[in-house]
Amino acid sequence: MIYVEAAKAPLRKTGHIKLYGPDGFAGMRRAGQLTAQVLDLVAEMIGPGVSTEAVDKLIFDFALANNAYPATLMYRGYRYSVCTSVNHVVCHGMPNARPLREGDIVNVDVTLVLDGWYGDSSRMFAIGPVPRRAERLLEVTYEAMMRGIAAIRPGGHVGDIGAAIQDFVEPQHMSVVRDFCGHGVGQVFHDEPNIVHVGRRGEGPELRPGMIFTVEPMINLGRPHVKVLSDGWTAVTRDRSLSAQFEHAVGVTETGVEIFTQSPKGYHKPPYLPT
Secondary structure: OOEEEHHHOOOOOOOOEEEOOHHHHHHHHHHHHHHHHHHHHHHHHOOOOOEHHHHHHHHHHHHHHOOOEEOOOOHHHOOOOOEEEEOOEEEOOOOOOOEOOOOOEEEEEEEEEEOOEEEEEEEEEEOOOOOHHHHHHHHHHHHHHHHHHHOOOOOOEHHHHHHHHHHHHHHHOOEEOOOOOEEEOOOOOOEEEEEOOOOOOOOOOEOOOOOEEEEOOEEEOOOOOEEEOOOOOOEEEOOOOOEEEOEEEEEEOOOOEEEOOOOOOOOOOOOOOOO
16 A cells, blocks of 8 residues: 655545645544534434434534535435434435434434535434443444544554454444445545454554544444445345444544544533533
């Protein structure tokens, strides 16, 4: 894999890993915090009787009010400002008018573009009291993401991230989705490298200061297999088991890792109570 200075690279996916400097990290902090802010607003409005369509409108209005725009809107024909994945939907679920019901779990995946920088993050939300198995799935998925992030250090490898996630999740009798992965981000929505959420330590591209990417494991209560529905976007578990996902955008620093999309209000994982 070839590494290039992001400032000298074209604003498109080239097959190279871009290394960002201080200006890039500053841009990602601004975009990441804006995305985190709108997810905090979602935490305060979502609940039984609220539709994912209403969540989509909230995010669209917030983006425009803050001189940003939702990256997913009209991306490859996608017609919404957010992906909302309910219960057995793994990812890329489309907002609709159906009110959420008590016991549902839903992933809200937002990418806001601010001054050309992509702040990409997602959180899980429990709609009212949920069954203990769903609650446990959310706990394991959040911890898996954070363990993957904790494995990031200069001189390490992308495989370290996947190994940390897989080694934690599978003993919980849950499975890691293989069909989707994290990705490079920055001034390009989906860039190199791919961040696979399973793997072996010491394998894959080397982690170098300046790399910016997402860590976004998708964890199923059942088997890892998924299928994409006829709409071309919505991915669901083949066995109809519940699925969950958390996502942060991060950057590799000289000493470790920086998370760009931390909640300003401390709404890190359900239940979303300020810290």
